[in-house]
Amino acid sequence: MKILVCPLNGPRPVSEFAYGGEVRPGPDPDTCSDAEWSAHVFNRSGVPAIKYEWWCHLASGFWFIAERDTLRDAVIATHPAEMGRRPLPPRGAP
Amino acid sequence: MPHRLLRFGLSRKHPEPRMFTRHENLKPAYDVVIIGAGGHGLACAYYLARDHGIRNVAVLERGYLGGGNTGRNTTIIRSNYLTPEGVKFYDESVRLWQDLAVDFDLNLFYSTRGHFTLAHTDSAMRTMRWRAEVNKHFGVRSEAVDAAFVKRAIPMMDMQCAGHAPIVGALFHEPGAIARHDAVAWGYGRGADRRGVEIHQQCEVTGIRTRGGRVEGVDTTRGPIATQRVLCAVAGFTPRLLDMVGLHTPISIHPLQAMVSEPLKPWLDPIIVSGSLHVYVSQTARGELVMGASLDPYELHSTRSTLEFAEGLASHMIDLFPFLGEVKVNRQWAGLADMTPDFAPIMGTTPLEGFFLDAGWGTWGFKATPVCGKTMSHTVATGRNHALIEGFAIDRFEHYRLTGEKGAASVGH
Numbered sequence: 001m002k003i004l005v006c007p008l009n010g011p012r013p014v015s016e017f018a019y020g021g022e023v024r025p026g027p028d029p030d031t032c033s034d035a036e037w038s039a040h041v042f043n044r045s046g047v048p049a050i051k052y053e054w055w056c057h058l059a060s061g062f063w064f065i066a067e068r069d070t071l072r073d074a075v076i077a078t079h080p081a082e083m084g085r086r087p088l089p090p091r092g093a094p
Numbered sequence: 095m096p097h098r099l100l101r102f103g104l105s106r107k108h109p110e111p112r113m114f115t116r117h118e119n120l121k122p123a124y125d126v127v128i129i130g131a132g133g134h135g136l137a138c139a140y141y142l143a144r145d146h147g148i149r150n151v152a153v154l155e156r157g158y159l160g161g162g163n164t165g166r167n168t169t170i171i172r173s174n175y176l177t178p179e180g181v182k183f184y185d186e187s188v189r190l191w192q193d194l195a196v197d198f199d200l201n202l203f204y205s206t207r208g209h210f211t212l213a214h215t216d217s218a219m220r221t222m223r224w225r226a227e228v229n230k231h232f233g234v235r236s237e238a239v240d241a242a243f244v245k246r247a248i249p250m251m252d253m254q255c256a257g258h259a260p261i262v263g264a265l266f267h268e269p270g271a272i273a274r275h276d277a278v279a280w281g282y283g284r285g286a287d288r289r290g291v292e293i294h295q296q297c298e299v300t301g302i303r304t305r306g307g308r309v310e311g312v313d314t315t316r317g318p319i320a321t322q323r324v325l326c327a328v329a330g331f332t333p334r335l336l337d338m339v340g341l342h343t344p345i346s347i348h349p350l351q352a353m354v355s356e357p358l359k360p361w362l363d364p365i366i367v368s369g370s371l372h373v374y375v376s377q378t379a380r381g382e383l384v385m386g387a388s389l390d391p392y393e394l395h396s397t398r399s400t401l402e403f404a405e406g407l408a409s410h411m412i413d414l415f416p417f418l419g420e421v422k423v424n425r426q427w428a429g430l431a432d433m434t435p436d437f438a439p440i441m442g443t444t445p446l447e448g449f450f451l452d453a454g455w456g457t458w459g460f461k462a463t464p465v466c467g468k469t470m471s472h473t474v475a476t477g478r479n480h481a482l483i484e485g486f487a488i489d490r491f492e493h494y495r496l497t498g499e500k501g502a503a504s505v506g507h
Contacts, residue, residue, distance in 0.1 A: 002400075015402065019392035035492060042435060042491040043342040046333025048395040070347075071395045 002073075006057045007064050007080045020054030023065055023084055050076060050091040052084075067091065113280060114159075114287045117294060123320040124152045124292075126474055127312050128327060129299050129335060131155030133164040133275070133460065134452050135327035136282035136293075137467020138474065143289035145468075146475040151291045152321075153283075154314060156298035156331075160279030163329045166397075166429035167460040168352050168374060168386045169275045170365055172209050174229050174236045174267040176221075179485030180438065180499050181232045183465060186482060188269055190464035198281030202273045203379050209270020210244060212368040214259040222265035235268045247364060255413040259370055270365050272376050272384075278463055302338045302449070309448035325450045325474055327466075330395070330430020332453040339446050343454070344491055345432045348389040349396065350457050351403045353426040355418075357381035371410040382424065385411060389431060389457065397428040431456045438497035441470065441486040442479040450474050451488060 002014040022045060027036045045051070048071035055078075056063045065083050067076040126142060128135045131153045142148040155161075171191055173184035195202045213219040222238045229236035240263045245253055247266075254260045283293055294316070301313035302324060311320045326335045330347050362377040372387045387407045390400075404426055411418055433456045434440060440454035452470050455462070469480035479487060485497045 022393075038492045038494065039342060042344040044344055044346045046343070046345045046347055046432075047337050048334075048347075051393075053392075070393050073394050073396055073398070 004055065004066065004075055005078050006060075006062065007078050008062045009057055009060055012057065016057060016059055018056045018058055020056055020063070023052040023054055023088065025087075052088050052091070054081075054084075113284055114293055117292045120152065120294060120297070120314065120316055120319055121150075121292070122318075125150040125321070126323045126325065127151075127319055127321045128153045128325045129312070130162070130326070130328040130331075131159045131279070131283065131293055131295065132162045132327065132329065133160065133278050133282065133463035134455070134466045134470070135325065136160075136279055136286055137463050138325055138327065138452070138470040139286040139291045139293075139467075140282045140289070141467045141471035142475060143286055143291050146471055148475055149290035151286070152319065153286070153291060153293045154297045154299055154312070155293070155295045158295050159283055159293065160276055163429040163431070163455070163459060164275055164279045164463075166352070166427055167275060168376070168384045169272045169378075169460060170209070170367075170374065170376065171204075171271040171273060171461040172267055172365075173234050173269065173461075174209065174211070174225055174265060175499060176225050176228060177438070177485070177497055177499055178228065178232065179497050181229055181234055183469075183482050183485075184461060185232060185234050186468075187462050187465035188271075190468065191271065191273065191461075194278075194281065194464060198277075198285055200277055200281045200284070202277045202281065204271060204273045205379065206269060206271045207376065208247070208364040209267040210247065210364055210366050211265040211267070212244070212261050212366065212370075213263045213265070214255070214261055214368070214370040216262065218370065219263050222263065225265055229267070237266055239264050239266045248362070248366065250361065250417070251366070251414055252416055255371065256416070258413065259368075272365065272378065274379075275460060278460075282463075282467065299335065299338075302335070304339060304446060304449075307445075307447055309446060322448045323450070323474055324448060325452060325470060327452040327470075329432050329453070329455060329459065332432045332451075336451075339449060341444055341446065341449075341451075341488075343440055343488065344435050345440070345454055346393055347395050347430050348392070348433055349394050349398070349428040350386070350389050350431040351399055351426065351428040352384065352386040353404055353407065354378075354385070354424050355383040356422045356424050358383065358421065366414065368410070368414065371413060373407065373410045373414065375411065375414075383411075383418075383421075389433070390428075395430060397430060399426040399428055433457075435491075436496035437499040439466075439486050440488050441466070441483045442473050442488065443477070444488055454486075 365376040434454040
């Protein structure tokens with residue numbers, strides 16, 4: 001069984017968590033063009049990489065950020081959600 | 095060892111014809127390069143050569159022929175979709191399937207079984223009626239049936255599903271069928287090969303050269319190729335290919351797992367799908383039960399298998415068929431599904447001239463193999479999208495014109 005380390009609850013089985021997609025800073029809706037906005041709404045970075053992702057521990061309703069390698073399914077680190085307020089340090093290819 | 099077999103083994107030039115011609119080297123240029131020797135890529139090559147007279151075609155495959163999702167799916171063929179675009183498109187595919195074995199001179203084990211999508215709630219039953227009406231409107235044989243009809247057709251199923259999800263009815267789709275998936279890739283591959291198409295296996299594309307917004311060539315691990323037309327039909331590798339040409343799509347990759355039981359005497363004729371129980375199952379000509387469930391819940395570019403999947407699927411199978419508790423699982427595997435947010439594919443021309451896309455086939459691509467080949471070969475040959483694929487264009491997201499097909503996905507993802 002895969003274990004994810006929740007910053008609040010510690011190591012828990014992955015079945016207790018929900019995946020919330022990549023952490024993606026959005027464009028400013030007041031100033032961006034229609035094309036930029038629709039690209040933000042729909043398009044995703046589909047290539048394998050080490051990505052920052054939203055995860056939620058369902059039992060406690062706690063959202064946090066995980067750094068995960070989407071090629072090897074390895075979680076490198078987990079961080080409290082507050083990390084998403086600042087620009088995230090860049091991560092490269094897996 | 096029999097003398098004849100020994101001679102065959104030692105002979106340098108094989109006395110019996112091979113399925114495909116082996117090409118040692120790539121030519122410096124082709125009229126069309128198809129990336130991906132799965133069912134879709136090979137079907138396009140076949141129809142390009144047969145119907146459009148374009149034979150100077152190379153199909154490049156990084157692994158082996160039909161080794162991706164063509165060889166990993168659960169082989170269900172149906173056209174009981176929800177949107178008019180979807181129903182018309184898949185119905186054409188089901189019609190093409192019927193004659194394919196004769197076209198190929200190869201047995202595809204195409205077997206019409208009837209397809210039940212079980213409804214366990216009144217709201218599911220409403221969706222079944224909706225789908226049945228859309229289907230009938232386009233001349234596709236589907237009907238909403240009650241629990242008694244289901245019971246008669248599948249007497250060995252537990253209609254109460256162990257008490258947690260009693261079956262109230264189903265969408266019955268008579269033309270639902272299964273086929274031998276490897277044979278589909280081989281049939282299209284051999285047909286294309288005989289018409290002059292070159293299939294190059296173990297040849298990975300490392301880059302796509304463009305100039306002034308159009309395609310100029312393809313770089314591979316076996317050298318560069320000049321070409322003005324490229325078709326990308328690589329399923330789970332689509333984002334990596336699109337990255338090479340700077341195109342963006344909503345495609346996200348999730349593994350889809352499946353498993354197969356030990357062979358049993360024939361007892362299950364129809365194909366059974368339950369969205370609520372996340373199960374689809376059919377029995378092959380060899381007697382194995384081929385079973386699948388929903389996607390893995392998060393993005394991953396790996397075909398690993400998990401125990402959680404096998405456990406969850408087995409428990410739902412036992413809800414439907416309690417006597418399977420004694421039956422063993424033989425194999426488990428996964429494919430990489432290229433998912434789109436509206437559960438419809440992304441097909442046709444792209445903003446890059448000469449670059450064509452056949453992608454976003456997620457968990458529903460096998461049944462569409464023939465019609466994808468037909469429509470994509472037309473699109474590649476003429477440079478304009480075939481009428482049947484207009485609803486699947488890459489620019490539909492930009493205009494918020496999605497083709498909502500989620501209600502017809504085999505299981506709730």
